[in-house]
Amino acid sequence: MQNLKDIPRNGAKILDYGVNSILFQRGLYPPESFTADENYGLNMWMSTDNKIKEFLSTTLGQLKGWLIERTVNKVALVITNVKTLEVMERWDFNIEYEGDINAGPDQTSDKPLKQIKNEIRDVLKQIASSISYLPLLDCLCSFDIHIYTINDVNMPSGWAKSEPANVKNAQNVKMRSFSTSIHKMETMVTYKNVD
Amino acid sequence: MDFDLSKENIQPLRGGRNVQQLGMALQAQTSREYQAELLHQQQEFENLIRTYEGEDPLENYYNYISWIEQSYPKRGHEGNLLPLLESCLQLFENDKRYTNDIRYCKLLIKYFDTLPNPIESYQMAKSKGLCVGCTDLYKAWAYYYEAVGDFQNANSIFEEGKRNLAQPYDELEIAHNNMIMAAGQHLLFGPDENRLQEKRHALTSLQPRHGGRVGMVRTAAFLSGPGAVTGGGGAVSRTNNNAACAVHVYEGAGPQQNEAAAAPASVIGAVRRQDAVKENELKPGPWTTVPVKKRVVGDKVGPAFTVHCDIPDNATTAGASACFSPSSGIRLPKNHPRACLEHYADFRVKISYPEPPNPAVVPMYPKDRVYALEDTEFSIEELRAERYPRGVQQAQQSLHELKNEIRQTPPKEAPHGSVQDSPMFYQELHTSTVVKQQTPLPKTPIKKQENTLSDLRNPFTSWGRSPTQSDELDIWSSPGITTPPKSSFQIFEQSLAEVQPKAPNKGSAMKTAFKDLNAEELAETGSRGGMDVAAIAHPTESASQQRNTDVDSPTTYTFNLNLNNMAVSTPQYKRTVTTGGQVEEAASGQVKKQLFAEPAKAGPLPVNKTADKEKALSTIIEETHTTYASSSSSSGATTKSSLYTNQTNKMNTISEEHNSYLQQNMMVNAALRSSLLGTIMDLGTSPAPEEIVPPPAPPAMPSPMQSSPFESPARQLPKPTLVSPIGYIPSDPFKSSLINQLLERVSFPGSHTDGYIELPCINKIVAKKEPVFIGQERYIVEKQLGKGTFGVVFKAFDLTNNRSVAIKYQRPANKWEYHICRELQARLADHPLRDRFMDVSIGYFSDQASILISEFMPGGSLLDLANLHKQRERKPMKECLVVYFCIQMLEMVQVMHDVKIIHADIKPDNFLVFILPNNTIGLQLIDFGCGIDMSLFPPDASFTRQVTTEDFVCCEMLDGRPWNYHTDLFCVAATAHVLLFDSYIRLRKQDGVWSIMQRFNRWMKVDLWNMFFSTLLNQQSGPADTSALRAMLDETLCILNKDSSTALPNQMRYIVNLLNNQ
Secondary structure, rough: OOHHHHHHHHHHHHHHHHHHHHHHOOOOOHHHHEEEEOOOOOEEEEEEHHHHHHHHHHHHHHHHHHHHHHOOOEEEEEEEEOOOOOOEEEEEEEEEEEOOOOOHOOOEOOOOOHHHHHHHHHHHHHHHHHOOOOOOOOOOEEEEEEEEEEOOOOOOOOOOOOOOOOOEEEEEEEEEEEEEEOEEEEEEEEEEOHH | OOHHHHHOOOOOOOOOOOHHHHHHHHHHHHHHHHHHHHHHHHHHHHHHHHHHOOOOHHHHHHHHHHHHHHHHOOOOOHHHHHHHHHHHHHHHHHOOOOOHHHHHHHHHHHHHHHOOOOHHHHHHHHHHHOOOOEEEHHHHHHHHHOOOHHHHHHHHHHHHHHOOEEOOHHHHHHHHHHHHHHHHHHOOOOOOHHHHHHHHHHHHHOOOOOOOOOOOOEEEEEEEEOOOEOOOOOOOOOOOOHHHHHHHHHOOOOOOOOOOOOOOOOOHHHHHHHHHHOOOOOOOOOOOOOOOOOOOOOOOOOOOOOOOOOOOOOHHHHHHHHHOOOOOOEEEEEEEEOOOOOOOOOOOOOOOOOOOOOOOOOOOOHHHHHHOOOOOOHHHHHHHHHHHOOOOOOOOHHHHHHHHHHHHHOOOOOOEEEEEEEHHHHHHHHHHHHHHHHHHHHHHHHHHHHHHHHHOOOOOOOHHHHHHHHHHHHHHHHOOOOOOHHHHHHHHHHHHHHHHOOOOHHHHHHHHHHHHHHHHHHOOOOOOOOOOOOHHHHHHHHHHHHHOHHHHHHHHHHHHHHHHHHHHOOOOHHHHHHHHHHHHHOOOHHHHHHHHHHHHOOOOOHHHHHHHHHHOOOOOOOOOOOOOHHHHHOOOOHHHHHHHHHOOOHHHHHHHHHOHHHHHHHHHHHHHHHHOOOOOOOOOOOOOOOOOOOOOOOOOOOOOOOOOOOOOOOOOOOOOOOOOOOOOOOOOOOHHHHHHHHHHHHHOOOOOOOEEEEEEEOOOOOOOOOOOOOOEEEEEEEEEEEEOOOEEEEEEOOOOOOOEEEEEEEEOOOOOHHHHHHHHHHHOOOOOHHEOOOOOOEEEEEEEEEEEEEEOOOOOOOHHHHHHHHHHHOOOOHHHHHHHHHHHHHHHHHHHHOOOEOOOOOOOEEEEEEOOOOEEEEEEEOOOOOOHHHHOOOOOOOOOOOOOOOOOOOOHHHHHHOOOOOHHHHHHHHHHHEEEEEEEEOOEEOEEEEEOOOOOOOOOOOHHHHHHHHHHHHHOOOOOOHHHHHHHHHHHHHHHOOOOOOHHHHHHHHHHHHHHHH
């Protein structure tokens, strides 16, 4: 049994892992700036770069609050070419809320923790294996995180509205989803297919 | 898709992989169905390459190679990628068009990447001048230097590229700067060789390494080092983005880039040669401490050892060891015998050991005669020569035996001159030819022979009895009229000399070979029942042939020559077959080669079987292009033969054509839409917007017309769009720029937003068993119904609404069809016939593709129905049905025109049939891809654009007159023509009046049809008024209903059953 407090933290934590392993797998930053961190039975590569850590912790900290309020419906990791500002890839994490909407922060989930962990592990595995079909990013790239919320959310300082990042000539691959019976997260990658 | 389970089987590609193709390829590893689909696609590509005749042959290769890369993700041997790459590159290596072609460059890089020493290959390509204008070449080349940390050489390669002004230049510059950056970091943070190596491996080993290890990390080297962070949100900019400071790196000493001394004649050839021997994959380790010098290709270094040359003077003193180096020669043993002591003078080695007779094995040549003597092997020619002087008697006999042999179904070991003798078969024919000509035959034996012939079970028996036929035969067998072409008789020159009075005339050339054979047979055996298939087929053939001599004599002539050559000069069994096949292609639309080739291949194959098989090839017989034209002339025999000809004629192509109606259809659409014919912008006055009043529902519909049983969609039908027409009349209503302009004008999707869904991307659709998402809806795509260049139609099951739907996938997106369909539905909101026009329930659009969802009709199209009927009944539809369909079609077209919409692509395959609740048949008009919305043009607008596709081009276009509604009415007539006669309409213009070329059958209502076609074909004074026509059709239907054999209800019941049982 877990209560809701754990789950969103989990959700944010999972996103943290997910984003880090994407950054590592897609080679956005040099591999020596990552360290291995054992979790869910997998070696997770977490960035040791302070700037990335800081950026992620503020972003995901904010996200955590929104997850409890159930105002977020999608988190997108957008990879853009630094020179041309073209969107190269987009990783979408669609979030759906399950269970009782009005249950408040004390809602509990009766799904076994082990099963949830297994599902999460599978998704992370899929992210790791995505390099076999994704294109090589042979240019300087940076990333950004877009959070899609419902309309009436107060924007905290340091955040700005942005245009949706659409990939040209897109291919997309849906990955497995996992559910904690309170949140359901679905991962999808959209990438540019050359020729 | 679960790629994570098979990621080891997927080689990464530089450009990423196409998800659909990847999914399919992975499924193909286990599923036979997908494997077959892959093979099919592969064959299509190969066909395309084989048959391509246009300007840009590389295009097909490029597409094919890309497809292989995507579809065989393991890059193993099954894709056969490397040999293909090699052959393609070699093919175009010296083609000036492709020297700096970016696609060629990409292929070249792909190939070099697989080689063990790519750098050398690049150097060769460079000195040959291949792709020196392409940025990609330098980028890929420099990678290899960068990978080993040799930035100096990498830099010089980029410099070289800049000198050559490689295109696109800015990309080259960016790549160069990136490399400089990496070099800078390399210097600043110290070379960590291992790390760099691994990363670069990952980069370059997109292609498999021989070690088989794929780098785990795929990071570009220039990104290495801290400070390279560029984060989103709190973005950090790159600090040392300064090329100038990095330049110093190159001051260090390094090996100069080696220029290949001279370009080899063929880069690919040289590279491949180098690569040819690799039995041992083990990398050579150090044997000694002496460093192995790396050999540079193209460097002409002499071998390290001296090449042995024969010394002319006699070195006998040194004995056997003379030719070896004196120091370590061969030492012979003391007791080595100097000479052989035994006597082998009469030792004979058998060259053949006869196998025990085996009924399952049939030697394909006269083995027993070739190896008649123990130590001698006779050639086929020798055997022939031996037989030749023995003359006619012998030849006839062997021929006779051959025939008997053919008729025996189980192949058996036969005495000489049996099936195995078939290479000699033709030889003998000619022999006998000579005989026949030397001794003209009396008429009687011919007759006799013909009678026996008729006993045979084959479709041609009838000709033999016909007096005309035998007359013709008779004519041929007199030597004066037909003489064999000279070329075929070289061997028999002597015997022929006196019987060859004049050069062969081309018309008869065809006949000689076969006819002679025939006549000869007559001569030899009056009473024999069996006859060779080819021999039988021929008289028939030539019967019709003679009548068409002027039409296709050239083809015939070549055919004949081939045949004769073959007969004389090639003893090989195989060759005769292939020649026959080629000839078949060459002279298309002629039966005889088929017949000829068939027995040659299959041996004892009964004729009727062949014929049946050919009939089965096609369901509809389309005679538009036939030259035989039911052979206008005479005699029962001839008619029969030409009948047969009709049936086999062009079978393959026809059946294909009809299998791909949708493809044709789409291609026509596409051709129309993308036509580049200039628009002459006639500026006219811009009239006020014209309100379109939906026509009131007719109070009493004619009996057959009824609303379809399908429930109208739940969505609310919006009001029809009211937009002021554009101010001018374009000449070409299909032009894509105009369509775009009109779409803007109606502010697409306008009021039809319900069911209009815009998606960021639409994935390609393939038929498979698992459900796919399109937008929010789930579909199971069941099968492909049709395919064209720009789109595919699938049958699918809509899991959201639990119904079968048709999915039309088009790329690029086709918004216009959606607009027309919806607009038509809106304008006909209250009309009972609204369901007779295709509705699009949902349209998905992205910037590249579109998907239209519409109702699936299990009945198929009107053309399918016509074919089905034809297949079952062996004749076209009953007249009453055609009348009924005409009424339906005219009604529908009228309704559509009343709301100012032109379909412009009416044809039998665009009408779907369905069964109404009262067990009659309804039609639904589909495919509005080239529809024209006349309300967007000024009143009475007409167009002058001419459609250049074959059938279904209205007379106005043929005359060059302006047209608008005419085309639909004309196409209704053309459709009726197809239903009535099972052939496409052919037009004739006499005294300014158009009519059809097809003759009416005598039982048809000639008056009605004359009226019908003349009205719809001649609309010089504006679009025809169909009401009178409909009245007349109704009246005819009433008359036909009076007789039970022609009554509509009976026929209708039959058709409904046909559809239900399908």
